Amino acid sequence: MFNHATRTGRFVSRSSAFRAVAVTVSVLLVLSTVDLGAQRKSGGGSVKQSRSTSSNAGANRSNNYNRSTNTTPNRNTNTNVNRNNNNTNVNVNNVNVNRNTNVNRNTNVNNAGYYGRPGGVVAGEEGAVAVGRRGAVAVGEEGFVGVGRYGGVVSGEVYDSYEGWRVAAGVTAGVVTGIAIGTMLARPPAASVTVVSGGANYMYADGAYYEQVMYGGEVTYRVVQAPPGVIITTLPGGCSSTVVGGVAVSQCGTTYYQRVSNGYKVVVF
Amino acid sequence: MSPRLQHTLQLFMVVVVIAGAACNRQQPLNPEAASAKGDALLREMSKNMAAVQTFAYTVDERRQIPGGTQGEKKMTRQVTVRRPNALAFTGKGDRGETAGWYDGKQLTLVSHRDKVWARGPMPPTLDEALDFLSDEYDVEMPTADVLYSSPYDAFMTKDTTGGWVDTQKVGDRSCEHLAYRQPVVDWEIWLSTDRSLPCQLKVTYKQSPGTPSTLVTYHGIENPQVTDDTFKAKVPDGYHRIKIIRRATVIDPKLDEPAPADAPAPGGKQIK
Numbered sequence: 395m396f397n398h399a400t401r402t403g404r405f406v407s408r409s410s411a412f413r414a415v416a417v418t419v420s421v422l423l424v425l426s427t428v429d430l431g432a433q434r435k436s437g438g439g440s441v442k443q444s445r446s447t448s449s450n451a452g453a454n455r456s457n458n459y460n461r462s463t464n465t466t467p468n469r470n471t472n473t474n475v476n477r478n479n480n481n482t483n484v485n486v487n488n489v490n491v492n493r494n495t496n497v498n499r500n501t502n503v504n505n506a507g508y509y510g511r512p513g514g515v516v517a518g519e520e521g522a523v524a525v526g527r528r529g530a531v532a533v534g535e536e537g538f539v540g541v542g543r544y545g546g547v548v549s550g551e552v553y554d555s556y557e558g559w560r561v562a563a564g565v566t567a568g569v570v571t572g573i574a575i576g577t578m579l580a581r582p583p584a585a586s587v588t589v590v591s592g593g594a595n596y597m598y599a600d601g602a603y604y605e606q607v608m609y610g611g612e613v614t615y616r617v618v619q620a621p622p623g624v625i626i627t628t629l630p631g632g633c634s635s636t637v638v639g640g641v642a643v644s645q646c647g648t649t650y651y652q653r654v655s656n657g658y659k660v661v662v663f
Numbered sequence: 664m665s666p667r668l669q670h671t672l673q674l675f676m677v678v679v680v681i682a683g684a685a686c687n688r689q690q691p692l693n694p695e696a697a698s699a700k701g702d703a704l705l706r707e708m709s710k711n712m713a714a715v716q717t718f719a720y721t722v723d724e725r726r727q728i729p730g731g732t733q734g735e736k737k738m739t740r741q742v743t744v745r746r747p748n749a750l751a752f753t754g755k756g757d758r759g760e761t762a763g764w765y766d767g768k769q770l771t772l773v774s775h776r777d778k779v780w781a782r783g784p785m786p787p788t789l790d791e792a793l794d795f796l797s798d799e800y801d802v803e804m805p806t807a808d809v810l811y812s813s814p815y816d817a818f819m820t821k822d823t824t825g826g827w828v829d830t831q832k833v834g835d836r837s838c839e840h841l842a843y844r845q846p847v848v849d850w851e852i853w854l855s856t857d858r859s860l861p862c863q864l865k866v867t868y869k870q871s872p873g874t875p876s877t878l879v880t881y882h883g884i885e886n887p888q889v890t891d892d893t894f895k896a897k898v899p900d901g902y903h904r905i906k907i908i909r910r911a912t913v914i915d916p917k918l919d920e921p922a923p924a925d926a927p928a929p930g931g932k933q934i935k
Contacts, residue, residue: 439803608781
């Protein structure tokens, strides 16, 4: 698949300028998390739970390591790769969007893995579970750490609202423009609409797609990749026109939309 | 009645009231004595709760965030427990109506407001399950401490300080008031006269933004008739199943090291 090929990275060259920009953006992303605590879910558990949560907090902070390093190599260095079968030399890989953030933010160092052996990863219908005593966590390109049909692993921050995320992430200051995949909101954005793909409902707002998940015992809305086949009526801002595989599409961040009679359909090449 | 006699009677009544108030005033204990008394009361409650194999209770939970935008959130929860490995609950409050079942193998959660449900694996005992709920599913359950096989050990740590404070009324019940401090939380508990389910519990989360607190008021322990069916998940027809999200489990010393300026992503692979 196109996306997969992009992520595995056919590096032709690594521009130092790109690297500098990417590192800068990454640093800003890390800095943007420093004061996010106020926007995240706060304590509410039992006395024992609070002790456990607190001990996890330090681990979470140290695991910011991945926020600054896991983003740049694969997505900002793919220059001059011709993926157009019609050989029109359209560069579609040079997306330069840092969306791979928040990996390993909510990790639990206390538990050595109830369902796993050291370094193993257990996947099943009830939920893929990354379990490891020594760092055997699967890290995906979009921040997922193992996803099953009915389960997943925390891959992003949790905010009470989209507005809360905007403030915390620095959208208003122009630092970040897109909500990272894996980010979770206690409630969907006020302007969101329901869209359908493959029989599943998603919420859509401002270029981002959300699925309902159960997290912390409550229904939460998690940012996911654009579900193929979903049709939206209006493109989000910041899109550009391009041709991929002979198909004219609009590229909005990492998502491609094809014009259809009733709007714009998410397509994956 | 003559005015003089009336005045004398009034004076007598005032003296009686003052004397009564003085008798009811509780003498504060020195810290060592307060600690010892609190410890003994807490151990007694813990022992009694551990001995009850099947019980149920209703609680009112009020979560307050001073100065926060969320204000106060309320939830009334009905909980049924069967040791060592079963729990069922329903909840109704500001966040909608919920239900959950733990049967020693899995956890099923239902949100009636959203008409969705989710299910995930669980450890085989209640003690492990309570830890698992918090550590893996990030479920905050302020009443969890009294459900462990040893509530005393759930509450107390080596760095816990505090003890008995006084006797207070919670509703119409007279309860022993204990207060403790820990690095992460301050907590107070009001123990009932039967030293089983507490009258009330307050936890203040000192390290959380806004220093929120949760006040749990228990409405007495019940002795329900339960069967296996009590702990069997009951998902209404038409509800949609959604994913349940867990925390990743990571212990990697490398993650504690500062990140190199342009290091590649540390070892991992994508699992699908």
